[in-house]
């Protein structure tokens with residue numbers, strides 16, 4: 001069985017606690033002290049950075065941090081050590097790529113992730129320990145989201161100067177949800193199979209919006225670079241508008257999918273198809289479409305719990321080249337998939353969606369509903385339909401159960 005999965009919901013409330021600012025300041029100071037210390041132990045060999053092993057310097061580091069903790073509860077010290085290492089680790093990556101200088105990264109804007117040992121949930125509020133016997137409390141009683149998080153567990157709140165982020169979670173049901181829909185992400189469309197029919201959602205509009213904006217952006221950029229003053233401002237205003245319009249469409253699209261398939265599991269390919277895009281032929285359009293998919297999945301994941309949905313990503317390996325019926329793998333990729341063993345024939349993108357669905361169901365040891373799968377080269381009709389003369393009508397049969405949507409028609 002797959003491991004426990006959680007549904008997370010995050011809400012921000014305004015931070016009106018003056019004392020939290022003190023906490024953030026003290027914590028940032030602590031981080032910077034720790035970073036300086038660990039940085040002094042860093043070795044560089046052939047352009048590679050070696051951070052000192054945590055356990056080798058742990059005791060000294062912890063003592064130093066404790067001295068500088070300004071009375072903060074001792075659990076903050078442990079959290080700070082953890083943060084120091086992750087900050088230095090991302091600095092190391094930037095440095096090795098030549099994007100950072102060789103000097104200790106300085107934390108300016110602070111945030112504190114409050115470990116569970118430092119917070120206590122009391123009804124619809126959380127009490128956070130700052131120093132021994134000194135607390136701050138944040139409440140979500142009568143907030144707009146308070147009914148949404150009822151029965152959910154508060155995890156680690158994140159305190160920033162202006163806002164506090166409350167992260168709630170609940171276990172997502174481990175029983176197999178009854179309905180599943182799988183999507184193949186393509187350059188201009190999402191092509192899905194929901195167990196009964198195929199569905200195509202055109203991404204052309206989203207894609208061309210993004211494309212046009214990219215072009216305009218380049219223009220604005222060149223103008224902005226000529227205007228020294230105000231150029232940055234122009235660029236920022238433009239980027240802002242671009243983001244808004246794309247976001248708007250992505251949200252519309254996400255809402256549409258979630259409404260159409262509420263209480264479903266939505267299966268996508270894991271979208272970091274980096275290897276697929278790594279080759280020299282990477283074009284702008286592919287880059288753009290990738291960013292559109294990513295954004296869509298992020299938004300879907302975020303909104304899914306509100307519709308009783310779950311978003312799952314599966315490995316995309318060979319999904320467009322395998323036969324969903326007998327498992328045969330084709331060497332070539334054309335517009336239409338044709339199985340060399342059992343003769344199964346279907347549009348390549350729909351075929352991929354079948355395989356994505358299968359890959360997900362496989363995790364639960366399930367077979368596809370109305371879609372018997374056999375590892376042998378027997379021919380099994382789809383949906384149990386077999387013609388009198390014994391030939392199979394896969395093509396028309398499946399293509400016929402196809403529905404198309406365009407984003408601009410989605411209201």
Ligand SMILES: [Zn+2]
Nearest residue numbers: 323326339342
């Ligand atoms: Zn086959």
